[in-house]
Amino acid sequence: MADPTPTPKPQASGPARWSPFDALRQEIDRAFEQFSGFPRLPGGVFGAAGGAVVAVDMVEKDDGYELTAELPGLDPQDVQLGLAGRMLTISGEKKEHKQSGQGGVHVSERRFGSFSRSFPVPENVDAERIAAAFANGVLTVHMPKSQAAQAATRKIEIRSG
Numbered sequence: 001m002a003d004p005t006p007t008p009k010p011q012a013s014g015p016a017r018w019s020p021f022d023a024l025r026q027e028i029d030r031a032f033e034q035f036s037g038f039p040r041l042p043g044g045v046f047g048a049a050g051g052a053v054v055a056v057d058m059v060e061k062d063d064g065y066e067l068t069a070e071l072p073g074l075d076p077q078d079v080q081l082g083l084a085g086r087m088l089t090i091s092g093e094k095k096e097h098k099q100s101g102q103g104g105v106h107v108s109e110r111r112f113g114s115f116s117r118s119f120p121v122p123e124n125v126d127a128e129r130i131a132a133a134f135a136n137g138v139l140t141v142h143m144p145k146s147q148a149a150q151a152a153t154r155k156i157e158i159r160s161g
Contacts, residue, residue, distance in 0.1 A: 054117045056069045056070075056119075058119070062153075065142075065143040066143070067140070069117075069141075071092070071137050072137040074092060076134040078093060081132050081139070086120055086121045086123070087118050087119070088118065088120075088121050090116070090117050090141075091114070091117075092114070093114045094113065124146055125145060125149075130143050
């Protein structure tokens with residue numbers, strides 16, 4: 001008869017890293033994935049190895065979709081936006097600025113590094129008319145619906161009783 005006791009999984013060699021928030025982060029990542037329908041990011045919402053991650057909102061409007069991405073501390077030239085097929089990709093790098101002088105860093109919660117996020121573009125978007133603007137650390141991408149998609153939408157009257 002097989003032993004029902006689970007065997008411990010082998011641990012990776014090297015110093016153990018303790019982080020009191022790892023379990024919470026994994027639960028938040030899992031909830032984000034279930035809610036948004038987007039796959040989890042490598043390393044989770046907070047990024048692998050503490051790298052920078054893009055926080056986004058996507059809103060549907062009558063004439064199209066608007067995606068806003070928070071990119072604090074970045075300039076427009078640090079960000080790339082591309083469309084391949086029906087996949088929109090935001091990428092770039094947030095560089096760490098080292099300060100010289102006396103004293104050391106006691107706490108650093110800022111994230112640095114390369115980032116890349118990809119989003120499926122809805123089928124009813126006119127890909128040729130996608131436009132983007134960058135102001136105050138926020139990238140705004142407007143994805144207009146095609147004329148055919150807008151024409152196919154109609155309001156249906158609801159009658160009482």
